[in-house]
Amino acid sequence: MTKKGSLKIIYCYYYLVMLKFYGLFFRIFLSAGLIIVLLSCANNEERLKKEAEEIHKSILTIDSHVDTPLMFSREGFDIGQRNEHGRLDFPRMKEGGLDAAFFAVFIGQGESTPEGFEIAKRRAFSIFSQIHEAVEKNADQAGIALSPDDAYRLKNEGKSIVYIGIENGYPIGYDIELLKEFYNLGARYLGLCHSHNNHMCDSSSDSNGELHGGLSEYGKEIIRELNRLGMLIDVSHMSDKSFYDVLKITKAPIIASHSNARALCDIDRNLDDDMLVALAENGGVIQLCLLTVYVKTGTPNPQRDSAVAELKRRYNNYENLSDEQLHLMRQEWSSLNEKYPRELATVSDLVDHLDYIVRLIGIDHVGIGSDFDGGGQLDDCRDVSQMKNITIELLRRGYSKHDIEKIWGGNFIRVFRSVERISEEIRAAELES
Numbered sequence: 001m002t003k004k005g006s007l008k009i010i011y012c013y014y015y016l017v018m019l020k021f022y023g024l025f026f027r028i029f030l031s032a033g034l035i036i037v038l039l040s041c042a043n044n045e046e047r048l049k050k051e052a053e054e055i056h057k058s059i060l061t062i063d064s065h066v067d068t069p070l071m072f073s074r075e076g077f078d079i080g081q082r083n084e085h086g087r088l089d090f091p092r093m094k095e096g097g098l099d100a101a102f103f104a105v106f107i108g109q110g111e112s113t114p115e116g117f118e119i120a121k122r123r124a125f126s127i128f129s130q131i132h133e134a135v136e137k138n139a140d141q142a143g144i145a146l147s148p149d150d151a152y153r154l155k156n157e158g159k160s161i162v163y164i165g166i167e168n169g170y171p172i173g174y175d176i177e178l179l180k181e182f183y184n185l186g187a188r189y190l191g192l193c194h195s196h197n198n199h200m201c202d203s204s205s206d207s208n209g210e211l212h213g214g215l216s217e218y219g220k221e222i223i224r225e226l227n228r229l230g231m232l233i234d235v236s237h238m239s240d241k242s243f244y245d246v247l248k249i250t251k252a253p254i255i256a257s258h259s260n261a262r263a264l265c266d267i268d269r270n271l272d273d274d275m276l277v278a279l280a281e282n283g284g285v286i287q288l289c290l291l292t293v294y295v296k297t298g299t300p301n302p303q304r305d306s307a308v309a310e311l312k313r314r315y316n317n318y319e320n321l322s323d324e325q326l327h328l329m330r331q332e333w334s335s336l337n338e339k340y341p342r343e344l345a346t347v348s349d350l351v352d353h354l355d356y357i358v359r360l361i362g363i364d365h366v367g368i369g370s371d372f373d374g375g376g377q378l379d380d381c382r383d384v385s386q387m388k389n390i391t392i393e394l395l396r397r398g399y400s401k402h403d404i405e406k407i408w409g410g411n412f413i414r415v416f417r418s419v420e421r422i423s424e425e426i427r428a429a430e431l432e433s
Contacts, residue, residue, distance in 0.1 A: 045392075052391040055401055056097030060151055061387070062409035063101040064287040064367060065165065065236075065258040067374030070106065072130045073327060080138035085334075087372035087383040090141045093160045096387035100151050100161035100409070102257065103131050104374070105187065107171050109196040110320040117173030123323070124171035128164070128185045135162050144186055147420065148413045165234065165257065168194040169222065179225055188416075189232035189255065192219055192242070196319070202239040204268040214241035215249075223249045228430075230423030232416065235259075236269070236289075236369075243275055252422040253283035253415045258369035258376070260286075260294045260353045261360075269294055273360060280361035283418065285411045287369030288353055290376035295345035295353065304340035311336060344379040351393045354407070363403055367412045 071077045071086040082091040088101065105127045110116040135142050142160040145151045154161045164186040170193075172178045179190070192200040197211035200219035215223070223246055226233050233250055234257045235243050246254060256279065262270035271279065271286060279286060292298065315321060315329045357366050370376040372384060381389050394404050 048392045048395050049388070051395055052388045053097070055391060055404055056388060056408075059401075059405040060155055060409040060413070061097060061099045062151070062163075062367065062412050063098055063372070063384075063387075064255065064369035064412060065104060065167075065289075065374075066101045066370060066372045066376075067104050067106055067167075068101070068372065069103050069127050069131055070330065071373055072127075072134060074330075079134050080141055087370075087377065089384075090138060090160045092383060092385040095385040096383075097391075098160075098384050098387050099155050100145065100163060101372075101384075102163040102165040102189070102369075104165055104167040105131070105182075106167040106194070106374070108318050108321065108326075109168060109170055109194055109198055112170075112199045114173075116320070117171065117175075120171035121173065121178065124166070124182070125185075128182070128187075131162065131164060132186070146186060146188065148416045151409075151413075163188055165189040165191070165232075167191045167234075167237075168198070169200045170194075170198050172222075174199070174218065176221065176225055179222070179229060179231070183229050183231060187231065189234045189257065190222075190226055191234035191237055191257065192222060194237050201242040201245075203237055203242075204239045205237065206239075210239070210241070212242075214239065214245040220245070220249055227251050227419075228423060228426045230420050232419050239268075240272075240275065243271075244278070247278055247282055250282070251426070252419045253285070254279065255284055255412070255415060256286040256369075258287055258289035258291070258294075258371045258374075260289055260350075261356050264353050264356055265293075265295055265297055267294060276357060276361050276365075280365045283415065285365050285367050285415050286357065287367040287412065288350055288357075290350060290370045290372070290378050290381060291374070292342055292345040292377065293375075295378070296349045298343050298345075301340065301342070304336075304342065307336050307340055344377060344382075346379050347381050347389050347393045350378060350381075350390065351397060354394075355397065363406055364411055364414075367407055367409070 066088050068079065068086065068088045074085065077083055077086060079089045081089065083089050093101070105124055107120045107123055110120060132144065135144050142162055143154045145154060145161045145163050151161050166182060166187050166189065169190055193203045195203055195205040197203050197206045197208065199216060200222055201215045202210050202212050223233060227250060233246060233254045235246055235254055236256045236259045256271060260270045261276065262272040276286065311332055312318060315325060318329065321329065354366055368390065381387060391404060394407065
């Protein structure tokens with residue numbers, strides 16, 4: 001072999017050695033870079049968690065709608081203990097950094113007859129009693145709040161805060177004086193209807209179409225009485241026409257206790273852009289709901305849809321059910337959800353609604369109303385113990401502590417105080433006249 005050939009071999013060998021060395025170096029460099037990125041992401045997530053933790057300690061957080069009273073009749077459920085079933089209890093409220101929740105006195109719609117009204121009224125009084133008894137039993141952990149100031153006092157005492165709202169005006173019947181009785185029992189808002197039209201207004205969900213074309217004359221009277229008493233008006237289940245009728249009459253700002261933006265999830269239960277703008281002009285607030293079907297349009301699930309339809313058929317479309325039938329229906333509903341689990345939306349999907357609403361009408365008109373124990377649940381916020389995940393996502397998207405304080409309760413409290421003030425003005429004017 002020539003000298004020149006030997007040099008070529010040496011050069012090739014040298015080249016291969018260097019290639020291997022630099023290849024190894026490059027792989028180490030890439031691996032180190034990846035580790036740094038992963039550590040940075042992990043550190044950032046840990047920072048966000050800590051920041052969320054500190055924010056929840058220093059602000060008042062309110063969930064404007066939970067159906068947890070439906071769990072009170074379930075065997076083994078104790079709201080003072082951490083439960084495997086259900087979405088909310090006092091220990092998990094502490095874990096999730098949620099200070100206050102509006103417990104719904106929910107009565108399904110039945111026939112608008114004297115007999116139907118009487119049954120609904122008895123059930124409503126029973127639920128009020130159950131709420132008060134549950135709180136009294138756990139007086140070391142929680143207290144009933146009747147005003148905005150009560151919430152701050154109870155938070156300072158380290159207690160969970162229970163407000164009461166009424167979902168569906170059905171049990172009031174035509175006895176408007178019952179509103180005062182319900183107010184004295186702690187009710188601080190009323191949603192006039194649920195999934196069906198009733199004697200007060202049209203619902204957004206009734207398959208039979210309109211009954212009144214908005215509010216009935218009696219419904220209009222109810223709105224005026226709510227203003228006078230100082231009870232918030234909840235429009236979440238109302239038809240669009242009912243919504244606008246409310247705005248024509250009310251002297252106080254309104255709430256949508258558990259609704260989202262129709263532009264992002266096109267169902268009638270959500271508010272469209274014009275309604276959102278009108279709500280803001282009224283000074284009201286929309287409280288975002290964690291129920292997946294109101295957050296994101298899901299993929300078709302024929303088996304689940306068929307099972308749900310069959311359940312509704314067997315239980316008379318959930319109308320005019322006895323207490324025993326209601327209990328059985330809820331058990332079957334729970335089993336159905338286990339057998340045919342719904343594809344859940346995420347916290348990110350929910351905050352997309354918040355972003356959209358904030359861009360449309362501003363930061364002062366949005367809050368949170370989970371609908372826990374009434375179907376509310378997200379893939380990464382399955383119960384109240386995970387509520388800080390919403391705050392983490394808000395921080396991730398650049399919302400400030402001041403913004404987050406408004407979202408988690410400040411906006412709602414502003415509306416609450418306004419409703420109280422207007423009530424005082426109305427009653428003062430009555431005394432003068």
